[in-house]
Amino acid sequence: MANDDNTVSTLGLGRDLMLAGSRLRDAVGRRAQREFGLTALQGELLLLLAARGSMISTELAAACGVNASTVTHAVDAGIDRGLMLRERNEGDRRLVDIVLTPAGKRMAERVRALVADLARTALEGVDQPGLLAESLAQVTRNLEEAKVPKDIP
Template sequence: MTEPSSTPAPEISEYQLGESVGYLLARVKSTMSNMVTQRSMAELGITSQQGSILFMVASGKCVLAAELAREYGIDASAVTRLIDRLEKRGLLTRVRSSEDRRAVRLALTPEGHAIAAKMPKIFTSVLDSLLSGFTPEEVGFLKSMLRRALINSGECTAFARDAASSSGNKT
């Protein structure tokens, strides 16, 4: 058995992680998610992902489990587990479609709606903290660049349309 090397390969040691856009984006996403979870757990007793799912269902953007899986880039079984937890807590229900019996739509309970309605305030507060010191122009430029990156990914033609209609929002 070979001893593990204590010296990283040159391609690893020369890579400047702190200068990687991918690394920085991932760190910001992780930090933002942790901050939202801290607030949403303290105020609402739910995680950022649960609150975000409730918000997406309430907004009408994602009303099927498959839409949530696509939006969050997670597999269907993970979405099913999240939905199961939210349903068990009485925050959402599954409703079989009358037009297509195979389709199961998600609907919020009154308590789920109440929580979803509180999420924008939490999202905004966290983003205001993260973007403290940014000018409105810098925030607009950041959003524009992020939209372009999403469009370049090829999966976001509908996203570009949605973003154009909501371009006045800071968060």
């Protein structure tokens, strides 16, 4: 019986994690759209590129959990707005890096502030936000290391 209780609580926690992530992403998307004219994905791409400097489309897709064509459309929109550029990769001329323009770097800072504001709201009433952050980072690492097939029907 204890094992069944543990399974039920683990499933509930999994659902809560998915729901919290979905709600935060939706909130970021709504505010980013309203305030900056960006989708949640575009905001996420800006934050990733601000942190890493440059990435290729497949890296961006993997980091965001979307397919490459979805990233291509979001990058195209970012290029149209003057926030991103495509540059030939210097280490491997067959690859194309996505980088931020100066305007993209400024917008990434605005998105970062928006996410921080929403995170503060989301964390109201949480006793140990640092512990939660460490735990969620571990959850992310565990999922990244898991050999979960990407084509599960």
